[in-house]
Amino acid sequence: MKNYYNSHDVKRLLNLNSLRTAQLRVKTMNDDLKAMGYWVERGKVPIKFFHEKYPYVELPEKESKYLSSAI
Template identity: 35%
Template sequence: MTKIFYSAQDVADLIGVSVSKAYQIIAQMNSELKEKGYLVQRGRVPIAYFNDRFYGGVSLGE
């Protein structure tokens, strides 16, 4: 099964921030997604949306 969400630990590792900061980033992204009408999962962010926001849609090979 393919992973479709990043956890706070994944985000922290990818961008070099603390887990606490990663949770803040995820909360912001989930807020943006919620405003667009998407369902969100607390503490996780879709990989596709994360890649779009941080890397301009470039896949990191996951």
């Protein structure tokens, strides 16, 4: 079961051309989490938080089945 997206996943999900742009998006989301008092995993963002920030991006099939059972 996967709990985090890395920058390669974010690049693929957002159809970005640059890995650096995906890394910056992950860093920004981690900065938001850190400001809310959470511990962050550098270079990774929790799947649930990613989809709160980008609700229009659909969950891949295998992640959606795990997240819906955890909610």
